[in-house]
Amino acid sequence: TQLLEQSPQFLSIQEGENLTVYCNSSSVFSSLQWYRQEPGEGPVLLVTVVTGGEVKKLKRLTFQFGDARKDSSLHITAAQPGDTGLYLCAGADNYGQNFVFGPGTRLSVLP
Amino acid sequence: DTAVSQTPKYLVTQMGNDKSIKCEQNLGHDTMYWYKQDSKKFLKIMFSYNNKELIINETVPNRFSPKSPDKAHLNLHINSLELGDSAVYFCASSQDGQDQETQYFGPGTRLLVL
Numbered sequence: 001t002q003l004l005e006q007s008p009q010f011l012s013i014q015e016g017e018n019l020t021v022y023c024n025s026s027s028v029f030s031s032l033q034w035y036r037q038e039p040g041e042g043p044v045l046l047v048t049v050v051t052g053g054e055v056k057k058l059k060r061l062t063f064q065f066g067d068a069r070k071d072s073s074l075h076i077t078a079a080q081p082g083d084t085g086l087y088l089c090a091g092a093d094n095y096g097q098n099f100v101f102g103p104g105t106r107l108s109v110l111p
Numbered sequence: 112d113t114a115v116s117q118t119p120k121y122l123v124t125q126m127g128n129d130k131s132i133k134c135e136q137n138l139g140h141d142t143m144y145w146y147k148q149d150s151k152k153f154l155k156i157m158f159s160y161n162n163k164e165l166i167i168n169e170t171v172p173n174r175f176s177p178k179s180p181d182k183a184h185l186n187l188h189i190n191s192l193e194l195g196d197s198a199v200y201f202c203a204s205s206q207d208g209q210d211q212e213t214q215y216f217g218p219g220t221r222l223l224v225l
Binding site: 047 | 144151154155159201203215217218219
């Protein structure tokens with residue numbers, strides 16, 4: 001069974017600070033996605049990374065897929081209160097049959 | 112218009128009852144999913160359903176059964192509810208079920224079994 005781990009589990013920072021969230025596995029994934037989930041809502045996709053070493057930027061968010069496609073990171077620059085939420089990484093195995101989520105990082109950005 | 116909708120949003124019921132949760136997507140997608148999110152926010156896939164092909168997560172008890180009357184709907188029926196079934200259940204859909212596709216999630220159904 002493929003497992004994804006995320007760290008940190010909880011993160012509370014001040015507005016304007018930078019942060020990085022990590023998603024790690026011992027397994028190789030054909031693709032990896034990052035979602036943000038707000039209280040009472042379903043997850044919303046932020047990005048999909050496919051190629052090892054790939055870096056994608058979405059405004060203040062930078063996503064990186066590890067060279068070996070076993071890990072990923074999400075970096076947020078100058079965090080804002082609107083970034084508050086649960087950040088989930090999710091990966092698909094090489095056959096696309098198994099889609100697993102990490103346990104999430106709960107981010108709180110204080111004004 | 113809501114892309115993926117679920118009803119009910121909240122469901123409180125007694126242990127042993129049978130209940131259904133409905134899901135509809137108006138995106139024209141071919142694949143639909145059911146996920147369970149536990150109290151620790153761990154999302155686990157339960158089922159995926161594509162063109163009448165059902166892929167079941169082997170850890171899901173057979174008390175859970177998905178029913179798809181048509182491509183736009185995937186309902187979840189649960190028999191003999193147990194306390195451990197309390198969770199938030201999310202429906203999702205994607206175009207073809209490929210691993211790189213975006214999955215669109217519904218707002219969730221919060222199930223509490225007493």
